[in-house]
Amino acid sequence: xxxxxxxxxxxxxxxxxxxxxxxxxxxxxxxxxxxxxxxxxxxxxxxxxxxxxxxxxxxxxxxxxxxxxxxxxxxxxxxxxxxxxxxxxxxxxxxxxxxxxxxxxxxxxxxxxxxxxxxxxxxxxxxxxxxxxxxxxxxxxxxxxxxxxxxxxxxxxxxxxxxxxxxxxxxxxxxxxxxxxxxxxxxxxxxxxxxxxxxxxxxxxxxxxxxxxxxxxxxxxxxxxxxxxxxxxxxxxxxxxxxxxxxxxxxxxxxxxxxxxxxxxxxxxxxxxxxxxxxxxxxxxxxxxxxxxxxxxxxxxxxxxxxxxxxxxxxxxxxxxxxxxxxxxxxxxxxxxxxxxxxxxxxxxxxxxxxxxxxxxxxxxxxxxxxxxxxx
Amino acid sequence: xxxxxxxxxxxxxxxxxxxxxxxxxxxxxxxxxxxxxxxxxxxxxxxxxxxxxxxxxxxxxxxxxxxxxxxxxxxxxxxxxxxxxxxxxxxxxxxxxxxxxxxxxxxxxxxxxxxxxxxxxxxxxxxxxxxxxxxxxxxxxxxxxxxxxxxxxxxxxxxxxxxxxxxxxxxxxxxxxxxxxxxxxxxxxxxxxxxxxxxxxxxxxxxxxxxxxxxxxxxxxxxxxxxxxxxxxxxxxxxxxxxxxxxxxxxxxxxxxxxxxxxxxxxxxxxxxxxxxxxxxxxxxxxxxxxxxxxxxxxxxxxxxxxxxxxxxxxxxxxxxxxxxxxxxxxxxxxxxxxxxxxxxxxxxxxxxxxxxxxxxxxxxxxxxxxxxxxx
Numbered sequence: 007x008x009x010x011x012x013x014x015x016x017x018x019x020x021x022x023x024x025x026x027x028x029x030x031x032x033x034x035x036x037x038x039x040x041x042x043x044x045x046x047x048x049x050x051x052x053x054x055x056x057x058x059x060x061x062x063x064x065x066x067x068x069x070x071x072x073x074x075x076x077x078x079x080x081x082x083x084x085x086x087x088x089x090x091x092x093x094x095x096x097x098x099x100x101x102x103x104x105x106x107x108x109x110x111x112x113x114x115x116x117x118x119x120x121x122x123x124x125x126x127x128x129x130x131x132x133x134x135x136x137x138x139x140x141x142x143x144x145x146x147x148x149x150x151x152x153x154x155x156x157x158x159x160x161x162x163x164x165x166x167x168x169x170x171x172x173x174x175x176x177x178x179x180x181x182x183x184x185x186x187x188x189x190x191x192x193x194x195x196x197x198x199x200x201x202x203x204x205x206x207x208x209x210x211x212x213x214x215x216x217x218x219x220x221x222x223x224x225x226x227x228x229x230x231x232x233x234x235x236x237x238x239x240x241x242x243x244x245x246x247x248x249x250x251x252x253x254x255x256x257x258x259x260x261x262x263x264x265x266x267x268x269x270x271x272x273x274x275x276x277x278x279x280x281x282x283x284x285x286x287x288x289x290x291x292x293x294x295x296x297x298x299x300x301x302x303x304x305x306x307x308x309x310x311x312x313x314x315x316x317x318x319x320x321x322x323x324x325x326x327x328x329x330x331x332x333x334x335x336x337x338x339x340x341x342x343x344x345x346x347x348x349x350x351x352x353x354x355x356x357x358x359x360x361x362x363x364x365x366x367x368x369x370x371x372x373x374x375x376x377x378x379x380x381x382x
Numbered sequence: 383x384x385x386x387x388x389x390x391x392x393x394x395x396x397x398x399x400x401x402x403x404x405x406x407x408x409x410x411x412x413x414x415x416x417x418x419x420x421x422x423x424x425x426x427x428x429x430x431x432x433x434x435x436x437x438x439x440x441x442x443x444x445x446x447x448x449x450x451x452x453x454x455x456x457x458x459x460x461x462x463x464x465x466x467x468x469x470x471x472x473x474x475x476x477x478x479x480x481x482x483x484x485x486x487x488x489x490x491x492x493x494x495x496x497x498x499x500x501x502x503x504x505x506x507x508x509x510x511x512x513x514x515x516x517x518x519x520x521x522x523x524x525x526x527x528x529x530x531x532x533x534x535x536x537x538x539x540x541x542x543x544x545x546x547x548x549x550x551x552x553x554x555x556x557x558x559x560x561x562x563x564x565x566x567x568x569x570x571x572x573x574x575x576x577x578x579x580x581x582x583x584x585x586x587x588x589x590x591x592x593x594x595x596x597x598x599x600x601x602x603x604x605x606x607x608x609x610x611x612x613x614x615x616x617x618x619x620x621x622x623x624x625x626x627x628x629x630x631x632x633x634x635x636x637x638x639x640x641x642x643x644x645x646x647x648x649x650x651x652x653x654x655x656x657x658x659x660x661x662x663x664x665x666x667x668x669x670x671x672x673x674x675x676x677x678x679x680x681x682x683x684x685x686x687x688x689x690x691x692x693x694x695x696x697x698x699x700x701x702x703x704x705x706x707x708x709x710x711x712x713x714x715x716x717x718x719x720x721x722x723x724x725x726x727x728x729x730x731x732x733x734x735x736x737x738x739x740x741x742x743x744x745x746x747x748x749x750x751x752x753x754x755x756x757x758x
Binding site for chain 2 (some may be wrong): 076081082083086087088100107108109110111112113169190279280282283286287314316317318319320321
């Protein structure tokens with residue numbers, strides 16, 4: 007292998023693939039990046055066996071070939087080089103790197119040991135807008151939490167339909183659901199219901215979140231592939247392939263309330279600030295009490311801890327329905343409020359023990375369901 | 383105690399004193415801030431028994447008194463309040479805080495238990511410029527490291543003289559020394575040679591580093607006090623008192639070379655970058671080799687690790703004296719280069735086993751001494 011590539015481009019590619027490489031003690035080859043030169047393209051690949059990534063760039067390929075090099079070292083090293091042409095040449099399992107007045111030899115491992123990153127070449131696919139899709143993922147991804155006993159809820163749920171993508175995540179105390187209505191109908195012939203590892207969703211946001219243009223999603227029975235393209239060509243620039251989490255996602259639709267007994271519309275930032283302040287006095291079970299007064303159009307917020315002290319504040323709101331006293335875990339409330347983008351929120355409650363719902367005013371596509379602390 | 387103070391001012395004061403309060407399990411009162419109201423002033427104090435801080439502000443004092451309140455909680459709480467007037471009122475050992483629509487009661491501890499923060503009222507003092515003095519401290523403070531066996535070098539050394547302040551720090555492998563020449567002679571009648579805890583020096587930089595105007599330093603046999611003033615008044619705004627480290631600071635002047643066998647003048651950022659790059663291949667003892675070629679006016683930089691690979695680069699320099707091959711620990715070199723502000727540096731060497739010196743071109747007030755790795 008021998009090739010020439012500008013440092014700036016190589017740095018960009020390494021920045022994408024390096025994060026996917028793992029820190030595996032049992033399988034050291036996974037700490038490496040596969041560098042391969044073929045036809046006019048340099049291809050960098052990395053995988054942790056759950057996710058795999060491929061990145062391509064046009065380069066001056068003098069001799070085809072491939073080699074794997076420790077990811078972190080290569081990333082750190084290339085980042086420090088000046089923005090000039092970098093020459094990469096393999097000599098056995100060593101990579102000779104030359105750039106300006108730098109002359110370096112890095113020990114690698116044979117490409118033969120590197121696992122094959124699968125591709126999905128058959129089956130259905132859809133094309134959506136890259137950056138706006140990732141914005142939707144950000145709203146729900148952090149709600150999922152690792153769970154050894156219920157691996158299915160440690161992932162993020164997706165339902166792809168002809169003109170709608172539904173994304174949901176839960177940790178069984180709270181749930182976020184985002185609906186993405188597609189402007190033009192996709193050619194999908196059937197629905198795809200699947201669970202992605204949380205790490206995959208985070209990496210998708212990292213990798214494609216700033217990308218303008220198309221993102222193509224390919225479906226298969228146990229994998230998914232995301233792909234974007236080099237400018238003005240049909241050649242892929244980045245491919246991310248991930249395994250899916252097996253199992254049935256809980257039928258969460260059942261717990262989303264269809265109605266409410268009390269509704270309040272209020273300013274998000276003021277409420278967020280008051281919940282944060284009250285949280286300082288909420289004690290060990292994180293409990294904050296709310297008294298929703300539909301006559302005075304006011305919510306009183308209380309918290310008390312035998313160690314720290316007690317706190318009370320109030321916020322004006324447009325309130326409909328029954329007056330109510332209810333308790334929430336402040337962490338779950340704060341997490342939900344953080345995912346809301348609008349300045350006004352709708353809070354819908356169902357008695358003091360039914361699920362509460364937080365929504366944006368003027369945005370019906372997102373909702374956050376949170377269970378109250380019972381027994382007050 | 384009862385008083386009124388704008389949230390913005392209270393926040394500013396807490397930001398200064400909160401950092402000094404400690405996280406003590408054995409002496410819980412040290413986790414608290416002492417709040418006291420006297421005449422027209424609100425005074426906040428904190429101490430960890432090594433350093434003490436006092437901060438004053440003019441406030442509307444309705445009733446004099448004092449109380450201590452957990453520092454972290456008060457800091458977090460006041461930060462979240464709106465920028466309006468805050469009312470503080472003591473009721474027994476509780477503090478009632480009212481602001482806008484917030485009503486809070488925080489549990490405190492009696493002020494009687496709070497340790498007295500000493501003041502230096504006698505003896506000599508000098509006045510210097512606050513922010514520029516702190517800039518000098520930044521250059522050397524990180525060179526000191528905690529040492530149980532040699533507590534004196536875990537601090538920063540100061541020598542105050544009539545028209546010169548000398549500041550030095552070492553960890554016995556390297557040394558930084560800054561000389562601050564005072565424009566006008568101080569009235570000091572004798573020299574003050576003392577060792578400050580590293581934490582004190584860092585806090586001085588945090589607290590006074592952004593302050594324009596005068597900083598007054600008071601000396602006593604086992605303590606030092608730093609003081610700045612409220613705008614256009616002789617009333618102190620902030621006082622920091624610290625104990626000194628006992629013991630004799632090593633006579634470090636002896637190891638600063640008075641001459642050199644090889645001198646190189648070169649670009650700092652290029653050199654810094656090449657040392658960083660070489661450090662990736664430097665192996666377990668952090669060794670980087672330098673070949674200084676006075677004929678070619680060039681420095682070659684080598685590193686090699688049996689695990690990672692090998693690396694070579696070169697940099698042009700103006701070189702005088704003997705050609706030489708020498709090894710340094712890259713961490714010590716990098717730390718030294720980071721403390722240099724100029725774009726060009728002077729590197730002075732004394733054979734392959736004598737101490738090397740790094741200086742700024744055009745600034746004789748700072749020098750960094752570093753020992754080579756011997757036996758190459």
